[in-house]
Amino acid sequence: MKAARFDRILSRVVDIRPGERPFAALLFLYFFLITFPAYIIKPVKLSLLLRSFKAGDLPYAYLLSAVLIGFVVALNARLIERLPRRRYQAGTILFFMSNLVLFWFLFKSHWPGLRLIYWFWSDVFIATTVTQFWIAVNDVFHPHQAKRLIGFLVSGGLLGGICGSLSAGRLARIIGTESLLLVCPVVLVGTFVVVQALHRRRERVEAGDGVRPHVPDRRSSVPSHPLEGFRILRRNRYLTFLAGVLALAVIIGTLFELQFNTILQGAVTDKDARSAFIAAFYGILLIISYLFQLFVSGPILRRFGIKTALVIGPVLLLAGALSIFVVPAAALLGWAVAARGVDKGMDNTINQSVRELLYIPVPAAVKYKAKLFIDIFVTKFSSGLGALLFLAAFTGLGWPVRKISFLSLALIVVWIVLVRLIHLEYIRVVKQDLERRWEDGHKLVAEKVDLDMTRLIFDTIQSREKSSSLYLMNLFDLVGKDNLTPELKKLIASQAEDYRLRSLDSVLDVGAEASGLDVGDILDDADWQKNIREILELDSYRKVMDDYLHKTLSGTNRADEISRMEAAKLLGLRGPSAEVVRGLKALLADPSAEVLNYAIASAARIRKKELVPALIGHLVNPQIRQIAADALVAHGEKALPALKSHLEDGRKGLDLRRAIPDVLARIGTPRAADMLLGELDRKKAEGLEAEVIEALFRLKSRDPDFRFREKRIIPLVLDQIRRSCRLFLDLCSAKAEASCPDVRSDVRMALALKRIFELLSLVYPIEDIVRAYQNLLTGTERSADYSLELLDNILNKEIRDSLAPLVEAWPPEERMRRCRKLLLESRRPKP
Amino acid sequence: MEIRKRTQGDVAIIDIEGEIKRSDISDVTLHQVVKDHLEAGLRNILLNLEKVRFIDSFGVGEILASFISTQNLGGKFKMARISKKIFLIFDVTMLTRVLEIFDTEESALQSFPKV
Numbered sequence: 001m002k003a004a005r006f007d008r009i010l011s012r013v014v015d016i017r018p019g020e021r022p023f024a025a026l027l028f029l030y031f032f033l034i035t036f037p038a039y040i041i042k043p044v045k046l047s048l049l050l051r052s053f054k055a056g057d058l059p060y061a062y063l064l065s066a067v068l069i070g071f072v073v074a075l076n077a078r079l080i081e082r083l084p085r086r087r088y089q090a091g092t093i094l095f096f097m098s099n100l101v102l103f104w105f106l107f108k109s110h111w112p113g114l115r116l117i118y119w120f121w122s123d124v125f126i127a128t129t130v131t132q133f134w135i136a137v138n139d140v141f142h143p144h145q146a147k148r149l150i151g152f153l154v155s156g157g158l159l160g161g162i163c164g165s166l167s168a169g170r171l172a173r174i175i176g177t178e179s180l181l182l183v184c185p186v187v188l189v190g191t192f193v194v195v196q197a198l199h200r201r202r203e204r205v206e207a208g209d210g211v212r213p214h215v216p217d218r219r220s221s222v223p224s225h226p227l228e229g230f231r232i233l234r235r236n237r238y239l240t241f242l243a244g245v246l247a248l249a250v251i252i253g254t255l256f257e258l259q260f261n262t263i264l265q266g267a268v269t270d271k272d273a274r275s276a277f278i279a280a281f282y283g284i285l286l287i288i289s290y291l292f293q294l295f296v297s298g299p300i301l302r303r304f305g306i307k308t309a310l311v312i313g314p315v316l317l318l319a320g321a322l323s324i325f326v327v328p329a330a331a332l333l334g335w336a337v338a339a340r341g342v343d344k345g346m347d348n349t350i351n352q353s354v355r356e357l358l359y360i361p362v363p364a365a366v367k368y369k370a371k372l373f374i375d376i377f378v379t380k381f382s383s384g385l386g387a388l389l390f391l392a393a394f395t396g397l398g399w400p401v402r403k404i405s406f407l408s409l410a411l412i413v414v415w416i417v418l419v420r421l422i423h424l425e426y427i428r429v430v431k432q433d434l435e436r437r438w439e440d441g442h443k444l445v446a447e448k449v450d451l452d453m454t455r456l457i458f459d460t461i462q463s464r465e466k467s468s469s470l471y472l473m474n475l476f477d478l479v480g481k482d483n484l485t486p487e488l489k490k491l492i493a494s495q496a497e498d499y500r501l502r503s504l505d506s507v508l509d510v511g512a513e514a515s516g517l518d519v520g521d522i523l524d525d526a527d528w529q530k531n532i533r534e535i536l537e538l539d540s541y542r543k544v545m546d547d548y549l550h551k552t553l554s555g556t557n558r559a560d561e562i563s564r565m566e567a568a569k570l571l572g573l574r575g576p577s578a579e580v581v582r583g584l585k586a587l588l589a590d591p592s593a594e595v596l597n598y599a600i601a602s603a604a605r606i607r608k609k610e611l612v613p614a615l616i617g618h619l620v621n622p623q624i625r626q627i628a629a630d631a632l633v634a635h636g637e638k639a640l641p642a643l644k645s646h647l648e649d650g651r652k653g654l655d656l657r658r659a660i661p662d663v664l665a666r667i668g669t670p671r672a673a674d675m676l677l678g679e680l681d682r683k684k685a686e687g688l689e690a691e692v693i694e695a696l697f698r699l700k701s702r703d704p705d706f707r708f709r710e711k712r713i714i715p716l717v718l719d720q721i722r723r724s725c726r727l728f729l730d731l732c733s734a735k736a737e738a739s740c741p742d743v744r745s746d747v748r749m750a751l752a753l754k755r756i757f758e759l760l761s762l763v764y765p766i767e768d769i770v771r772a773y774q775n776l777l778t779g780t781e782r783s784a785d786y787s788l789e790l791l792d793n794i795l796n797k798e799i800r801d802s803l804a805p806l807v808e809a810w811p812p813e814e815r816m817r818r819c820r821k822l823l824l825e826s827r828r829p830k831p
Numbered sequence: 832m833e834i835r836k837r838t839q840g841d842v843a844i845i846d847i848e849g850e851i852k853r854s855d856i857s858d859v860t861l862h863q864v865v866k867d868h869l870e871a872g873l874r875n876i877l878l879n880l881e882k883v884r885f886i887d888s889f890g891v892g893e894i895l896a897s898f899i900s901t902q903n904l905g906g907k908f909k910m911a912r913i914s915k916k917i918f919l920i921f922d923v924t925m926l927t928r929v930l931e932i933f934d935t936e937e938s939a940l941q942s943f944p945k946v
Binding site for chain 1: 852853854856860862863869870872885886887888889890891892895896898899900901902903904905919920923924925926928929
């Protein structure tokens with residue numbers, strides 16, 4: 001009961017799914033237990049350093065850290081490569097614990113140089129422990145999961161910071177600054193325990209999935225080069241952009257910080273009052289950051305995505321940097337507090353969250369080394385660079401503190417450009433992890449099989465037993481094809497038997513059996529086809545055959561099926577003429593499927609508009625539907641008017657109308673596409689919807705450059721989503737929410753989703769949509785997560801929010817609630 | 832042509848007897864039978880052609896249409912026990928590049944992805 005109530009409260013601020021709770025809780029604690037000591041170590045470092053040096057010397061301390069930190073990065077990169085993750089993290093914690101005790105002991109000597117060493121050490125501690133925490137997050141969560149949970153996780157860090165600050169503030173006067181260090185190892189014991197628990201749980205989960213936790217093979221791995229992190233960055237555009245974004249944020253943050261320190265030093269001259277002011281400022285800032293992170297960051301990320309979250313920080317700082325030029329002198333301290341507050345607040349919350357999310361889809365092979373380099377070296381180096389810029393402008397050029405904001409402004413503009421670029425790269429990196437799970441069937445067949453040729457081969461072989469004339473006419477067609485392979489010639493020649501000449505027989509009364517004609521000779525005889533073609537074009541031949549065909553196809557002496565098949569074939573070999581069209585019209589009404597097969601194939605060659613209605617009529621006949629469709633496609637735009645009228649005519653049978661969209665897709669012209677869209681727009685598309693949508697998708701698959709207007713398609717997408725929601729609610733039993741269908745297991749929902757994604761592919765990059773759909777349906781948990789993340793970043797907000805109940809792995813009651821809300825909103829009249 | 836249906840695990844096996852040709856179709860076509868299975872949620876289809884003596888171009892069209900429908904839903908469509916004569920034609924017309932054909936039903940069933 002208590003657990004359920006706790007879950008309900010927690011669910012108001014964070015969307016945690018079953019199975020995620022233990023990891024989320026452990027990581028929350030982990031972050032809490034490293035920022036707690038960090039916010040004790042920080043004020044100790046500043047306080048001790050300022051005993052020996054002035055505030056104006058601080059930039060030099062930053063520079064020192066920046067120069068030395070590279071060695072720490074190289075060492076960490078080597079350790080992370082060679083040691084199992086568990087040992088690396090646990091060993092680091094124990095190392096830092098021992099260091100803290102050692103520093104406490106050594107501070108008794110009051111050696112000033114030790115404070116500088118401690119300054120550098122504290123930077124290493126904070127950077128390393130925080131980086132290790134984020135490595136742990138990367139190991140556990142996928143991008144879409146992390147986006148949901150990061151607000152919660154970061155709030156753990158902020159809470160740790162608040163508790164650490166408050167503890168430092170209270171205990172400093174009681175036990176002294178140096179003795180504060182002894183509090184940290186005690187807290188770090190908790191960190192050690194949490195890290196062990198995290199690894200044990202991960203190992204259990206992976207064992208359950210049959211996955212062995214990664215253990216690096218020390219014998220085979222090449223030792224890292226100290227500059228490997230830099231090399232990785234150089235080769236990887238995404239990581240370079242990421243480093244650039246972080247570097248700019250840190251440089252700008254350093255400029256704001258030094259402006260803040262300078263203004264504060266001028267406004268509050270008493271040292272103790274200043275210390276109290278700083279302590280209060282950072283304390284309140286942490287509390288506000290914590291609340292912001294818990295209640296605002298997460299919803300921003302979930303609702304607006306990474307793209308918006310990336311730009312919030314720089315836009316606010318842009319406003320801050322501009323505003324210094326209009327703020328009166330008396331209000332400068334207020335400006336400094338606000339600007340530094342926004343900068344540090346954003347850095348503690350949404351900027352940090354987004355930066356960490358950007359790491360998650362990076363392949364593990366490069367991620368951790370690059371992360372160490374970026375998080376530790378680039379951060380410190382940028383901090384040093386910011387300090388250097390400040391020194392150069394403030395001390396070197398004598399700029400007033402307001403003018404420093406020019407530097408910030410220039411850098412913020414670059415930052416804003418860079419966030420746009422990095423978002424595009426982020427999408428590309430997420431996509432890299434998504435592979436097609438299956439190829440399109442039509443495309444596979446079209447690429448590998450010549451269907452016309454295949455059909456002709458089968459007809460040729462079959463016709464050999466029916467009629468020698470039919471057989472030879474089919475051979476004539478085959479020989480005319482360029483792609484008659486030697487194997488095929490051999491097959492046909494080896495299966496040839498004696499045959500009888502029948503066409504010419506009946507006209508010229510030859511009546512003799514021809515025997516011994518080698519089909520192989522025909523196939524190799526280049527002149528054979530030329531001779532036949534010349535005969536077919538003779539006026540005399542045409543006259544004779546027209547009479548023959550007239551007798552064959554009409555009257556009470558209507559010829560047998562074979563003769564009609566021969567006639568149908570022959571008509572296709574002749575050029576288009578009134579007699580040919582008349583003959584084919586009659587044959588297209590023939591009761592025999594075999595005759596129709598040849599008649600339709602001939603109609604496809606002749607391509608006369610008068611034959612189209614008859615061809616359309618045959619779309620209902622399963623025996624010849626496919627060949628009739630092929631013939632209509634061969635007619636192209638000529639067939640469109642008749643196809644349109646049949647499609648729109650509700651009196652025509654559904655079977656017939658359902659066969660037309662595929663023909664239109666294969667014709668594939670803009671007019672054909674318009675007809676399909678028109679059918680969807682008309683509310684009378686009931687019963688045809690699936691076929692029309694599939695046809696549109698097929699059209700787009702064949703020609704990805706084909707453009708559909710978003711304004712026309714988006715309403716159709718939303719309509720399909722609403723229908724799918726209705727289907728979902730109908731399928732969920734009100735009493736048994738566990739019976740709610742899932743797209744992976746329920747074929748009706750899968751088909752409903754297929755229609756939505758087929759429409760989406762008309763206006764979004766088709767390959768992205770197809771991969772997302774396939775991985776949502778049949779992918780692993782990881783690839784499904786990446787699919788959701790990809791969709792989050794490419795779809796417009798309205799579609800994303802509407803689609804979510806159908807694709808997100810929310811509890812059934814949540815999905816039902818959202819579906820009902822969507823349907824309710826759709827019924828409200830639009831403003 | 833006679834069509835019989837059975838299942839083994841999550842594979843729908845369609846046994847065909849006779850000739851798959853235009854002039855001799857049953858009440859329901861092969862493609863329709865396959866589509867019915869797909870709509871019922873069975874995405875693995877195995878065609879047993881042991882007792883098929885003859886296939887014409889219509890039959891090839893039905894097989895290819897069934898393959899395409901199955902493929903486009905992420906399923907697998909395979910064939911087994913095809914006669915040497917028919918296999919030769921499939922091979923020469925390059926249909927074997929698209930269609931998976933097995934000597935025995937057992938080897939075909941083993942080739943389907945396990946759930």
